[in-house]
Amino acid sequence: MNNKNIMIYGAYGYTGELIARQAVAQGFRPILAGRNAQKLQPLADALNLPAMAIDLDTAEILERSLQDIYLVIHCAGPFSTTAEPMMRACLNSRTHYQDITGEIDVYEAAQRLDGAAKTAGIVLCPGTGFDVIPTDCLAAALHNALPSATHLTLGFDSDSKLSPGTAKTSIESLGIGGAIRRNGKIETIGHGQLTRRIDFGRGDKFAVAIPWGDISTAYHSTGIQNIEAYIPMSPARAKKLKHLNGFRWLLRSRWLQNWLKSKVGRSVQGPTEELRAGQKTWVWGEVRNDRRGERKVGRVTTANGYDVTVSGSLSVMQYLLDYRGEGGYFTPSKLCGPKLVESLPGSSAIDIKIA
Structure with a gap:
């Protein structure tokens, strides 16, 4: 050892x-x-x-x-x-x-x-x-399969509960908004602003863009200039998320952030070992070169996050x-x-x- x-x-x-x-x-x-x-x-x-x-x-x-x-x-x-x-x-x-x-x-x-x-x-x-081994590895593999790719889209589908730490990080993002990379630069977008349908690996689902870490990491791994990341979400929930955009100034306030995080600390627990053992994660990615009309899709299934x-x-x-x-x-x-x-x-x- x-x-x-x-x-x-x-x-x-x-x-x-x-x-x-x-x-x-x-x-x-x-x-x-x-x-x-x-x-x-x-x-x-x-x-x-x-x-x-x-x-x-x-x-x-x-x-x-x-x-x-x-x-x-x-x-x-x-x-x-x-x-x-x-x-x-x-x-x-x-x-x-x-x-x-x-x-x-x-x-x-x-x-x-x-x-x-x-x-x-x-x-x-x-x-x-x-965050971010599965999506980062899939991004790199897709780039190897299509080195001329100009656009990369990633996403994942999971039934896992959040741990307290992950829930608190999600609260921090409420006051910021979503994120994408366009022409090499990271841009802030509204919550629920970008949607599309994706088959992550267990059927076609409505999905919403999120500020996942690959907006940064996949760029450094692949050099691809345009990157988006998605998770499945019901249209009704996506609509509610979009309504938060008008209150992002309030959601950034320290007192509200602290109050929401204190509620998480009292009420949120991570998934048990038994729950984790029964939950898989479906990871999906797509690269394309619009100028050449080329497109490839990749998938990998992992254990619970x-x-x-x-x-x-x-x-x-x-x-x-x-x-x-x-x-x-x-x-x-x-x-x-x-x-x-x-x-x-x-x-x-x-x-x-x-x-």
């Missing part, structure tokens, strides 16, 4: 705990870390692992805590607040960084740190979970434990290759067809 020190930060959150428990099951002994010692210690005791209570607000203390850490799996949201301090601390301590975010702004921040990561010789790879996040994070971790390449910002497919998703438990092979 590799003896390089691994830290799981935010280990007592829903997904952080799943990753910590599976890491132990695979024979690893990560250091568990987070901001709240009282929440952290019971898990550390249960798993017989070392624990460190570390606040992200003091850069000097954080960097000192990472001096002997080879790699951090960052699981503490909201990543819009926590990711950049941890990434900068990893740069200064020369610690590889990965996280489980799905937030576009975090990916773009990591990409802006590419030069610094190259200089430090460390990898920055945000999004090593369901949270199980993908656990297995994906640990797969990338194991890849980095033996890493000998250069530093920099990487998407999962750029770091580990498009077949990464196929190697995860519960995943099918990527299937691409001419449409």
